[in-house]
Amino acid sequence: MTAAPNSANDLLLSRRSFLRVSATLAGGLIVSLYRDIPLLAQEGGQAAPKPKVYPPDAFVQIKPDGKILITVNRLEFGQGVHTSLPMILADEMDADWSQVIAELAPAADVYRDPVYGMQMVGGSGSIAHSFQQYRELGAKTRAMLVAAAAAQWNVAPAQCRTEASVVHGPGGQSARYAALAEAAAQQPVPATVQLKDPSQFRLVGKRVRRLDSRSKCDGSVKFGLDLDLPGMKTAVVAHPPVFGARVKSFDDKPARTVAGVRDVFEIPLVKGTGVAVIADKFWPAKQARDLLQIDWDLSAVEHADSAQLWSHYKTLARTPGNVAVSHGDQTKIDTVAAANRIIAEYAFPYLAHAPMEPLNTTIRFDGDRAEAWAGSQFQTVDQAAIAEVLGLKPEQVTFHTAMAGGGFGRRAVADSHVQREAAVIAKRLRGTPVKLIWTREDDVQGGYYRPMHVHRAEIGISPSGMPLAWRHVIVGQSIVAGTPFAAIIVKNGVDATAVEGTADTHYDIPNFHVSAHHPAVNVPVLWWRSVGHTHNAFVMETLIDELATRAKTDPIAYRRQLLKPDAKKLRAALDLMEEKSASWRTTLPKDHAVGIACHESFETGVACAVDVSIENKRPRIHRVTVAVDPGFAVNPLTIESQFQAGVAFGVTQLMSKGAITLKDGRVEQRNFDGYTPPYIVDAPVAVDVHIVPSTEAPSGCGEPPVPVISPAVVNALAKLTGKRYRSLPLVTV
Amino acid sequence: METYKLTVNGQPKEVTVDPGTPLLWVLREDLKMTGTKYGCGIAACGACTVHLGGVATRSCVVPVSLIGDRPIVTIEAMAEDPVGRVVQDAWVSHDVVQCGYCQSGQIMSAVALLKSTPKPTDTHIEASMGGNLCRCGTYVRIREAIKTASQQLP
Numbered sequence: 058m059t060a061a062p063n064s065a066n067d068l069l070l071s072r073r074s075f076l077r078v079s080a081t082l083a084g085g086l087i088v089s090l091y092r093d094i095p096l097l098a099q100e101g102g103q104a105a106p107k108p109k110v111y112p113p114d115a116f117v118q119i120k121p122d123g124k125i126l127i128t129v130n131r132l133e134f135g136q137g138v139h140t141s142l143p144m145i146l147a148d149e150m151d152a153d154w155s156q157v158i159a160e161l162a163p164a165a166d167v168y169r170d171p172v173y174g175m176q177m178v179g180g181s182g183s184i185a186h187s188f189q190q191y192r193e194l195g196a197k198t199r200a201m202l203v204a205a206a207a208a209q210w211n212v213a214p215a216q217c218r219t220e221a222s223v224v225h226g227p228g229g230q231s232a233r234y235a236a237l238a239e240a241a242a243q244q245p246v247p248a249t250v251q252l253k254d255p256s257q258f259r260l261v262g263k264r265v266r267r268l269d270s271r272s273k274c275d276g277s278v279k280f281g282l283d284l285d286l287p288g289m290k291t292a293v294v295a296h297p298p299v300f301g302a303r304v305k306s307f308d309d310k311p312a313r314t315v316a317g318v319r320d321v322f323e324i325p326l327v328k329g330t331g332v333a334v335i336a337d338k339f340w341p342a343k344q345a346r347d348l349l350q351i352d353w354d355l356s357a358v359e360h361a362d363s364a365q366l367w368s369h370y371k372t373l374a375r376t377p378g379n380v381a382v383s384h385g386d387q388t389k390i391d392t393v394a395a396a397n398r399i400i401a402e403y404a405f406p407y408l409a410h411a412p413m414e415p416l417n418t419t420i421r422f423d424g425d426r427a428e429a430w431a432g433s434q435f436q437t438v439d440q441a442a443i444a445e446v447l448g449l450k451p452e453q454v455t456f457h458t459a460m461a462g463g464g465f466g467r468r469a470v471a472d473s474h475v476q477r478e479a480a481v482i483a484k485r486l487r488g489t490p491v492k493l494i495w496t497r498e499d500d501v502q503g504g505y506y507r508p509m510h511v512h513r514a515e516i517g518i519s520p521s522g523m524p525l526a527w528r529h530v531i532v533g534q535s536i537v538a539g540t541p542f543a544a545i546i547v548k549n550g551v552d553a554t555a556v557e558g559t560a561d562t563h564y565d566i567p568n569f570h571v572s573a574h575h576p577a578v579n580v581p582v583l584w585w586r587s588v589g590h591t592h593n594a595f596v597m598e599t600l601i602d603e604l605a606t607r608a609k610t611d612p613i614a615y616r617r618q619l620l621k622p623d624a625k626k627l628r629a630a631l632d633l634m635e636e637k638s639a640s641w642r643t644t645l646p647k648d649h650a651v652g653i654a655c656h657e658s659f660e661t662g663v664a665c666a667v668d669v670s671i672e673n674k675r676p677r678i679h680r681v682t683v684a685v686d687p688g689f690a691v692n693p694l695t696i697e698s699q700f701q702a703g704v705a706f707g708v709t710q711l712m713s714k715g716a717i718t719l720k721d722g723r724v725e726q727r728n729f730d731g732y733t734p735p736y737i738v739d740a741p742v743a744v745d746v747h748i749v750p751s752t753e754a755p756s757g758c759g760e761p762p763v764p765v766i767s768p769a770v771v772n773a774l775a776k777l778t779g780k781r782y783r784s785l786p787l788v789t790v
Numbered sequence: 791m792e793t794y795k796l797t798v799n800g801q802p803k804e805v806t807v808d809p810g811t812p813l814l815w816v817l818r819e820d821l822k823m824t825g826t827k828y829g830c831g832i833a834a835c836g837a838c839t840v841h842l843g844g845v846a847t848r849s850c851v852v853p854v855s856l857i858g859d860r861p862i863v864t865i866e867a868m869a870e871d872p873v874g875r876v877v878q879d880a881w882v883s884h885d886v887v888q889c890g891y892c893q894s895g896q897i898m899s900a901v902a903l904l905k906s907t908p909k910p911t912d913t914h915i916e917a918s919m920g921g922n923l924c925r926c927g928t929y930v931r932i933r934e935a936i937k938t939a940s941q942q943l944p
Contacts, residue, residue: 135889135926266885273890274878276825276865280891283824316791316808339828340808340815413829413837413891413925462827462891463925497830694885698931702888705927729834729923737919740929742912 087242088117088198116167116194117146123222123235125152129161130168130187131178132434133269134412134461134468136759137695138183140267142191144692145184148260149195149253150202152234153222159268164436164456175437179469179584181659181757184691188755196250198241205240206232255689255752264694269460281432281459282417286490289419290319292482293342293494294331295349299722300504300579301328301358304351311348317341321349324481327474328581329358333482339494359579360722366509366578367404370532374402374513378530378574379550381560385568389526393517399607401600402513404784405533405592406716407506408585408709409732414462415500416475420483421490426453427483428490431476432461434469442473446480465586465706470505471540474581501732502724506717507585508534510555512596517568522608523619526568531556531593534582535575550575554584558593558764563624563657564601564616580719586706587760590658594764595710595771595785598654602772603781612653612772626662626686629749631655633684634664637747641680642666649679652773654765660756662686662749665704665765667741669773674789676711676770678741685746685761688753696758697746703762705740711767712739715786741766794854798823799867809855814838816854817864825865825894829923836922839895839902840864846902846918865894873943874901880939888926896922900936908943910936 118126127146133139143159146152162168162176169176172186199219206224207214209232216227222234234241255262272278297303309321309332317337324333332349336342390398418431420443427447433439433456440456447454461468479493495503510533519525535552537543546553551560551573560571585591605615613635620627634655642651648670655664668680683700690696709715714733718725726732771782774790782790793806798821805820812831817823817840826849829837833848840849843860868874877900887893896919903910903918910918915936924932 137888266882267887269890270882270885270887271878273887273893274881274897275869276823276894278890279824280827282828283818285822285824338815338819340811340819344808344810411925413827413835413889413923415828461889463889465925497832698885698888698928701930702924702927705929706925708927728832729830730832734923734925735927735929736921736923737929737932738916740927742930742933744930 087115088194117150117198119234119238121235121238123153123156123233124158125156125222125234126158126160129159130176131162131170131183132432132458132461132464132468133161134178134432134434134464136178136183136699137267137692139269140265141184141692141695142187143268144260144265145188145191146195148258149192150199151219151221151259154260156222157268161458161460163458164440169437175435177437177469178434179466181661181759181761183757183759184755185660185757188691192252193250196252197247200247200250201241201244202234202237204244205237209240261691262689262693265692266694278460280414280462281419281430282414282462282494284419284430284459284492286419286421289490289492290335290337290486291339291342291494292333292335292479292491293339293346293496294324294333294478294499295346295351296326296331296499296503297329297353299353299355299358299360300581302353302355303330303357304332305354306352307332308350311350312345315341315345315348318345321345322485324478327472327477335482335486335491343496355722358722361578361580361719362721363406363509363718367511369576370509370511371402373532373574373576374511374530376530378532378572381549381551381556381571381573383570385526387526387528387568387570389568390515390517390528393525397518399514399516399518399600399603401783403511403592403596405510405595405710406718406785407509407580408715409501409506409717410465410467410585411500411729411732411734412461412463412465412467415497416467416495417493418476418479419490419492420479422447422480422483422487424487426455428455428457429476430457430459432459432464432468434464434466435473438471439473439476442476443480446477447484466584466588467505470583471542497729498727501717501726501728504581505583506580507591508536508582510592512592514596514600516600516604518604518607522604522610524566524604527566527570529559529571531559531571531573533575534578534580536582536584536588538575538577554589556593557589558656558658559597562597563621563627564597564619565621579722587658587763590656590760590764591710594654594656594658595768598656598765598768599771599781599783602653602768602775606775616653616655624657626660626749627655627657627664629686630662630664630684633747633749634666634682637684637745638666638682641668641682648777650773650776652769652771652776654769654772656764658761658764660688661758661761663761663765665769667766667769667773669770669777671774671777671790675713676774676787676790678708678770679743681741681744681766683744683746683762683765684749685758686749686751687758688751688755690748690751691755693748696748699758700746700762701744703759704744704766705735707763707766708735708739708770710785711770711787713786713788792855794857796857797859797861799863800861805854807854810853813840813842813849813852813854813857813862817849823864823866827891827894829892834921835892836899837892837895839898839922841898841902846899865898868897868901871901873904876942877901877904877935877939880935880942884931884935884938886928886931886935888928892922892924896924896932900932900939903936904940904943909940
């Protein structure tokens with residue numbers, strides 16, 4: 058996703074934040090970051106809330122045993138912030154990395170994303186937005202420790218140096234951070250602080266391994282689904298078979314005979330109604346749900362149907378929509394001879410995120426307060442939603458961020474539908490903690506998909522082989538329509554997340570017109586890792602490849618020639634990819650072909666070359682060389698991981714069963730047998746990742762691996778079969 | 791409800807549950823061993839993989855009533871298992887995990903592979919690991935870590 062509400066953003070930027078320190082009872086140091094809440098309240102004419110106290114405000118805690126606890130202000134769900142953010146803080150602080158422990162922050166104002174203004178993960182912004190924040194936190198903590206030591210030794214702070222959680226004085230003195238912590242807590246917080254010169258980094262910029270590896274290899278890490286509380290019940294919900302439908306009546310007698318079932322009742326959903334089953338454990342809850350006999354009222358809701366949608370979308374694509382970008386004269390296409398035109402129509406299905414950990418939320422409601430646990434990308438929003446359902450204020454809901462088993466956007470939902478379901482149930486079970494579990498079937502059939510899209514592009518080619526004029530229509534639901542994000546992301550009737558990667562292309566196309574239609578369809582849609590780039594990069598990079606082929610030009614050289622001069626990151630990535638893949642690209646085995654793609658998203662430039670053959674009518678991806686320009690590389694090991702694995706994630710949309718389809722309002726797939734993401738045989742066998750050296754500000758690496766892989770693979774397939782692949786999923790080659 | 795005597799990671803356990811309850815949920819909810827994961831419930835993702843009588847098995851589709859006297863080994867025992875420990879160390883040294891949710895199952899499948907085929911080829915790896923989904927897509931490093939573990943095993 059790309060943005061967040063401006064109002065909240067502006068609000069946050071106008072607020073001041075400052076550090077406070079305090080000593081722990083045991084003599085340790087706590088460094089907290091405070092927002093200037095009273096000022097904000099004054100602006101709103103409200104009474105100033107009480108200042109907050111640890112734990113929710115702390116970022117660093119030095120324990121008497123020397124352990125340093127660093128709080129991560131956002132969800133860890135694979136992207137590596139649970140390691141990278143502590144690295145940044147620990148480096149500026151000169152903390153002993155072997156003693157650093159990371160923890161995920163609960164929902165609290167101080168943990169809001171410094172740019173978005175809400176606590177969230179999205180838009181590949183974790184490092185990009187919190188790099189400076191975590192550096193300053195570390196540097197200020199270090200400055201106070203040094204000041205404490207300098208005072209003890211009666212020397213100037215500038216005469217001291219720090220290393221591995223120890224302050225060293227000019228006369229050979231030394232003191233451990235843990236021993237200095239209490240005195241440091243009495244020091245004033247520096248208003249400004251000198252950050253390290255990058256040449257002085259000990260951790261940042263190095264290949265640092267994850268802090269959460271061992272616990273994820275021995276089964277000890279606790280995900281949200283693993284939570285176990287005394288007296289906890291499990292809830293599953295029978296959701297309507299057509300989105301938004303309502304329960305007419307239901308018979309729960311057979312369900313209630315299942316041992317361990319405690320209650321069955323109808324609940325309101327964000328749209329429509331459902332039936333909740335409460336049991337001591339999951340298995341009886343699911344057994345009972347299977348036995349429910351529910352008569353649904355399907356009459357009042359639209360029955361979306363993929364076949365009808367394709368037909369409707371393809372018709373729409375033949376007419377211009379709301380204008381996303383227009384420059385030059387698109388009608389120049391009509392001056393080009395038919396033989397020198399490309400007219401291409403593309404189709405992309407709905408896609409489910411299907412993170413490995415099924416969706417879940419646990420809530421205990423105690424009347425005047427509540428406690429919640431969820432692997433959430435949107436803590437601020439989910440906490441407020443739970444509070445609203447329970448009739449509480451957000452601060453009355455203690456919201457714990459649980460380690461999450463993947464997400465890819467699925468845990469960043471503006472309507473918080475999972476948390477609202479859980480809260481409705483918890484309200485009824487007052488005093489008893491309840492864990493709502495969405496089964497895999499609930500997940501695959503439950504909506505909030507990457508929207509289906511049709512693209513239609515008409516290109517007039519100049520005698521030089523370069524595009525002279527380009528007219529492009531994109532059809533698909535708006536992801537943000539009806540959410541608070543619409544005010545920021547929709548402009549001139551165009552949802553920026555639907556056209557990103559095309560409307561803002563880095564190719565220099567002289568006469569260019571992109572427009573979009575956003576039909577309303579009764580299927581909930583959502584951002585899916587790299588969002589609009591999933592389909593826009595596919596269209597752009599396959600068309601550019603087709604143009605290069607027609608021009609009989611090397612696809613890398615063609616791209617370089619067509620890129621705008623200021624597309625520096627893409628040019629750097631393209632150059633590096635060309636160099637690093639040269640040896641294998643020129644010595645391909647028989648029946649293999651190379652495919653090229655490059656794409657910039659979230660300010661990170663990416664280029665890749667893939668080595669593909671065809672086995673059993675499927676693409677076999679033998680090798681991928683990826684070059685990336687992410688600005689300054691904070692943790693090159695994490696970046697390499699994200700790209701190696703992210704290209705495999707991107708293969709999802711090439712899978713033969715990589716589609717969610719609807720017939721008469723009902724989703725036709727139920728589980729991984731019908732909607733099948735890539736397994737090891739489908740993923741690239743080997744991926745080498747090369748990072749462009751850079752001193753620019755870091756940009757994101759979570760989403761940018763995804764867009765490039767699928768166009769690169771079909772560009773290779775086109776060489777092998779002579780066919781252009783414009784309709785996904787890729788059922789057979 | 792029936793009472794079953796099970797051997798889990800060498801320890802005798804007794805549970806009283808519905809005979810149709812899958813082993814996965816007996817482990818997770820009755821024995822509070824949550825290292826074994828629920829991913830799909832239809833043996834399509836491998837997150838729930840355990841060793842049942844020495845064979846890598848999807849515990850989400852094995853009713854507790856069909857286990858009999860076959861020993862059950864889970865991820866929680868791998869640190870004490872000579873092959874399991876080597877595989878876990880290889881996973882850590884390669885920084886394989888991302889979200890980590892599938893990795894218990896991946897490691898259980900990898901250990902079973904290396905116990906039967908200590909020097910696996912890529913074809914062996916793809917065959918044995920072919921049913922374990924990783925949505926993050928960590929397959930390249932899974933492959934490398936298995937090869938590293940293989941080199942370190944006798």
